[in-house]
Amino acid sequence: MGYRDDYVFGADFPQRRLYARVARAEQIGSGPYSRHSYEFDAVDVEVSSDGGFDLLFDADDQRHFALVRVLTTEGLFDRTFGTVPQPGYWFALDIAPTGGGPIAFHAQLTATGYSEMSRGTLQSATFLFSDDDLRGGPERGPEGDGGGSGGGLLQEALRLTEDGVPVVAVAVDGFESARSGMAKNKKKNRINVALRSLGAAASVDLDAAKALANKCEFPQGALAQAGTIWSILASQPSPHAISINDVGQASFATLLDDNLRPLVYFDAGWPVVFNGKTAPRSPPTPRAGTPVVISHWDFDHISGFFRFPELRQAPWIAPVQRLGPGAKKIAAALAGRGLLMGWSGTSISLPWGELIKCSGLPNIVNHSGLALMVTLQSGKRALLVGDANYDTINLPNSSFDYLAVTHHGALFKGVVPPPAASNALGIISVGRGNVYGHPKAASIAAHTQAHWLIARTAGTRKQRRGSRTLGP
Numbered sequence: 001m002g003y004r005d006d007y008v009f010g011a012d013f014p015q016r017r018l019y020a021r022v023a024r025a026e027q028i029g030s031g032p033y034s035r036h037s038y039e040f041d042a043v044d045v046e047v048s049s050d051g052g053f054d055l056l057f058d059a060d061d062q063r064h065f066a067l068v069r070v071l072t073t074e075g076l077f078d079r080t081f082g083t084v085p086q087p088g089y090w091f092a093l094d095i096a097p098t099g100g101g102p103i104a105f106h107a108q109l110t111a112t113g114y115s116e117m118s119r120g121t122l123q124s125a126t127f128l129f130s131d132d133d134l135r136g137g138p139e140r141g142p143e144g145d146g147g148g149s150g151g152g153l154l155q156e157a158l159r160l161t162e163d164g165v166p167v168v169a170v171a172v173d174g175f176e177s178a179r180s181g182m183a184k185n186k187k188k189n190r191i192n193v194a195l196r197s198l199g200a201a202a203s204v205d206l207d208a209a210k211a212l213a214n215k216c217e218f219p220q221g222a223l224a225q226a227g228t229i230w231s232i233l234a235s236q237p238s239p240h241a242i243s244i245n246d247v248g249q250a251s252f253a254t255l256l257d258d259n260l261r262p263l264v265y266f267d268a269g270w271p272v273v274f275n276g277k278t279a280p281r282s283p284p285t286p287r288a289g290t291p292v293v294i295s296h297w298d299f300d301h302i303s304g305f306f307r308f309p310e311l312r313q314a315p316w317i318a319p320v321q322r323l324g325p326g327a328k329k330i331a332a333a334l335a336g337r338g339l340l341m342g343w344s345g346t347s348i349s350l351p352w353g354e355l356i357k358c359s360g361l362p363n364i365v366n367h368s369g370l371a372l373m374v375t376l377q378s379g380k381r382a383l384l385v386g387d388a389n390y391d392t393i394n395l396p397n398s399s400f401d402y403l404a405v406t407h408h409g410a411l412f413k414g415v416v417p418p419p420a421a422s423n424a425l426g427i428i429s430v431g432r433g434n435v436y437g438h439p440k441a442a443s444i445a446a447h448t449q450a451h452w453l454i455a456r457t458a459g460t461r462k463q464r465r466g467s468r469t470l471g472p
Contacts, residue, residue: 295386409439
């Protein structure tokens with residue numbers, strides 16, 4: 001028995017209607033026809049419509065929360081549902097075990113995280129609004145037509161069946177239908193969908209969806225002063241070394257003292273079930289009360305909250321970002337205990353480094369979060385950036401002795417930070433066989449050409465998987 005046994009990979013796929021925020025959009029492979037992975041942070045529509053938000057974010061209630069990962073091409077999603085998902089877009093989703101839509105993977109929240117996975121189909125995706133709309137900017141539909149009024153199924157023709165049920169004719173190139181009540185016209189390559197059984201666009205409660213999205217704001221009572229954050233981090237002695245922990249396809253680093261005891265955690269990730277097979281058999285053993293700094297609110301950087309109870313007894317320093325329902329659940333639990341400290345100001349200088357505020361667009365959590373520059377007792381410097389593009393890290397004319405490579409070795413923008421000496425060590429936190437194809441060869445090449453010596457926690461034919469040490 002081990003931590004991998006917490007995952008279920010063949011659960012029953014539910015028929016479910018969800019309100020969901022796009023948390024991640026990533027190209028898999030290369031070329032114009034490559035597939036994309038779209039991940040939605042979701043919650044049941046009927047609970048949202050009831051307005052029972054306090055119950056929804058109760059720490060003991062997991063059954064209403066899910067992640068949905070849709071795997072298709074960008075063009076096919078656009079032609080079918082009328083828009084291309086972008087981080088910060090909100091949708092109404094219908095998922096079902098079978099049907100004619102794109103492949104959808106469903107991950108159910110349990111007491112140990114998003115640990116139960118099943119495979120089915122996405123039946124409908126209705127664009128509702130974006131995070132920018134909620135901030136008071138001009139409302140945008142997928143075609144710039146004003147919010148959620150055109151972003152569901154691509155409506156090309158509307159008629160009535162003989163019994164009066166409205167039917168939408170939808171262009172669905174290449175899909176094979178396995179749902180009763182659908183008649184495929186092969187000549188015109190369309191599927192007629194009876195809205196009696198599939199009617200997200202006809203039944204969305206936009207006010208309820210907006211109320212939910214507004215409830216997912218970062219907890220206002222958890223906004224912290226710079227002095228509070230400084231006192232928590234500055235009270236820790238200068239780190240002796242940094243462990244880039246092997247947590248599979250996730251991110252979890254530990255700043256260590258001379259006796260290799262934890263001082264600060266940077267990110268607290270654990271794989272969601274989509275990448276559950278990358279989880280290690282011997283995970284880290286966090287120490288209760290050790291401060292946590294998170295780079296951003298992606299689940300592979302925060303799911304240790306569910307997996308490791310010790311982390312729920314520690315202060316979390318986090319960027320103030322727009323959240324989806326599942327991320328807000330974690331934020332609400334920490335804020336309710338007085339353990340969440342949100343930071344949206346400028347960078348904060350520390351006795352042993354700097355907490356850096358990344359400069360990316362606010363709706364892109366990867367690039368608008370926090371990074372950490374650490375000066376070890378030896379005087380050597382390490383840079384931990386989470387998933388941020390290097391061009392969002394404002395450290396001009398800086399070189400480093402150690403680097404935690406950005407975004408698990410994914411493609412990135414910006415110039416690779418220069419090493420202080422040739423063949424300085426850069427570590428990729430990554431799980432072998434992950435669903436995103438990380439690390440990318442182009443990313444490894446860019447770091448190697450910048451004279452970094454690259455290793456990875458997943459291991460290679462020459463090195464076994466495991467945690468890696470930066471320093472002393």
